[in-house]
Amino acid sequence: MKPRISMITLGVRDMAKSVQFYENGLGFPRMESPPTVAFFTLNGTWLGLYGRDALAEDATVSAEGSGFESFALAHNVGSEQEVRTVMEQAVAAGATMVKKPQKVFWGGYSGYFRDPDGHLWEVAHNPLFWIGPKDESG
Numbered sequence: 001m002k003p004r005i006s007m008i009t010l011g012v013r014d015m016a017k018s019v020q021f022y023e024n025g026l027g028f029p030r031m032e033s034p035p036t037v038a039f040f041t042l043n044g045t046w047l048g049l050y051g052r053d054a055l056a057e058d059a060t061v062s063a064e065g066s067g068f069e070s071f072a073l074a075h076n077v078g079s080e081q082e083v084r085t086v087m088e089q090a091v092a093a094g095a096t097m098v099k100k101p102q103k104v105f106w107g108g109y110s111g112y113f114r115d116p117d118g119h120l121w122e123v124a125h126n127p128l129f130w131i132g133p134k135d136e137s138g
Contacts, residue, residue, distance in 0.1 A: 005045055006045060007045060007047070008045065008046075009049070009055060010115075010117065010119050011050060011052035011054075012050070012051065012052055012116075012117045013117055014116070014117075015036075015038065017094075018049050018115070018116055018117060020093075020094075021093050021094050021115055022038075022049070024093070025092070025094060025095075026090060028047065029041050036050070036054070037050050052117070071120075072112070072120040072121065073120070073122070074121070074122045074123075075124070077123065078125065079125055080101070083101045083111060083123050084101050090113045090115075091113065094115075095113040095116070096114045097111070098112040098113055098114055098120065099111050099112040106126075107127065108124055108126040108128075109124065109125045110122055110123060110124035110125070111123055
């Protein structure tokens with residue numbers, strides 16, 4: 001097996017609210033899809049939104065759950081300023097700030113937010129892993 005993540009699917013409680021958050025709030029480009037699911041094209045992968053109960057049923061697991069889901073999605077950017085900008089954009093779109101952007105022990109700069117369904121996102125600038133265009137503003 002070649003290691004890769006082709007698509008991330010998030011179980012959501014309110015499809016319309018989640019689509020609004022990702023498409024209009026964060027600017028993720030939405031693909032045409034049936035009304036019960038939403039797909040967004042990302043760089044190298046896709047994000048899918050699907051009803052939380054339906055996704056649990058498809059996987060044959062309980063939809064009950066709360067608290068920390070034991071994973072976080074990460075969005076790496078080119079500068080500390082870009083971390084702050086993305087975090088502000090997410091909060092303006094309806095996210096909840098979990099950890100304000102700050103310098104972190106591993107030498108980078110990051111913060112965390114929760115999307116409308118509580119999925120945890122880290123927005124980070126990691127100078128060791130960034131391979132995009134250089135931004136000297138951070």
